[in-house]
Amino acid sequence: MKELLKTIAVSILTLASTIACSQENIRASNDTKRGAVANLCDADEESIFTCFTEKKIASLCLRQQEGNVYIKYRYGSPEKIELIYPISQADSSEGFKLSTTPYPGGGENRIRFAIAEYNYYLYDIAKSESDDQGQYPVFKSGILALKNNATILSKSCKNDASIKAPAFEVLQEENFNYNLDMIRE
Numbered sequence: 001m002k003e004l005l006k007t008i009a010v011s012i013l014t015l016a017s018t019i020a021c022s023q024e025n026i027r028a029s030n031d032t033k034r035g036a037v038a039n040l041c042d043a044d045e046e047s048i049f050t051c052f053t054e055k056k057i058a059s060l061c062l063r064q065q066e067g068n069v070y071i072k073y074r075y076g077s078p079e080k081i082e083l084i085y086p087i088s089q090a091d092s093s094e095g096f097k098l099s100t101t102p103y104p105g106g107g108e109n110r111i112r113f114a115i116a117e118y119n120y121y122l123y124d125i126a127k128s129e130s131d132d133q134g135q136y137p138v139f140k141s142g143i144l145a146l147k148n149n150a151t152i153l154s155k156s157c158k159n160d161a162s163i164k165a166p167a168f169e170v171l172q173e174e175n176f177n178y179n180l181d182m183i184r185e
Contacts, residue, residue: 040074040081048167049111049122051143051157056082058143058155060096060111060122062166069093069170073113073120075143085115098163098171101178103127105137109163111171119146121180124162144180 039050041061048071049060056076063070070092076082086092097112105128110121124141141161145153 040076040078041072045072046164046166048164049124049161050159051122051141051155051161052159053143053155053157056155058122060167062170064170071096071170073122085113085120093170094172096171097174098167099174099176101176105135108176109167110176111163111167112174117147118152120144121146122163 039047039061040057040059041047041050042063045061045063047059048062049058051058057078058073058075061072061074063072070089072089072092073085073096074081074083086095095113099110099112101108103126106126108123108125108127110123112119112121114120121144122142123144124139126137126139128135129138130136139160139162141157143153143155143157144151
């Protein structure tokens with residue numbers, strides 16, 4: 001029964017991500033038509049998460065070639081990439097972990113990777129909230145970086161960023177850490 005509930009929850013989260021992703025693709029397509037950059041991925045890569053902050057872009061890029069899965073995180077601008085992880089492509093997907101949890105009206109998805117004592121989280125949250133006007137959907141996404149469990153970076157996405165469906169197919173799952181508050185900005 002627990003596995004069935006987990007399967008249903010992941011299916012709902014994937015559907016919510018796909019819907020948000022469709023909205024993001026429409027916006028990215030419109031931005032590209034205006035000359036803006038859609039992501040930091042190479043031409044042979046697919047963006048599975050792209051977040052536009054005030055001045056920077058964060059992209060998690062997927063390339064599948066001959067049965068191998070390669071994932072790269074890039075942060076910066078098209079003119080200057082400030083962080084690339086991992087540097088090599090060997091076993092690049094092993095360093096990224098996916099975790100999910102359901103919420104009323106949605107759920108939270110996270111991708112975590114670590115560089116030395118730093119833990120980076122890419123997240124999207126879809127849930128229902130309510131006030132005296134009634135119930136409404138809330139979508140949030142962003143980047144969180146911790147060093148020894150202290151926040152060193154917390155950025156909200158200015159676009160409708162979401163973790164796309166291929167991430168759920170290729171990334172290894174880990175337990176969801178309920179002790180983290182993704183919204184710290």
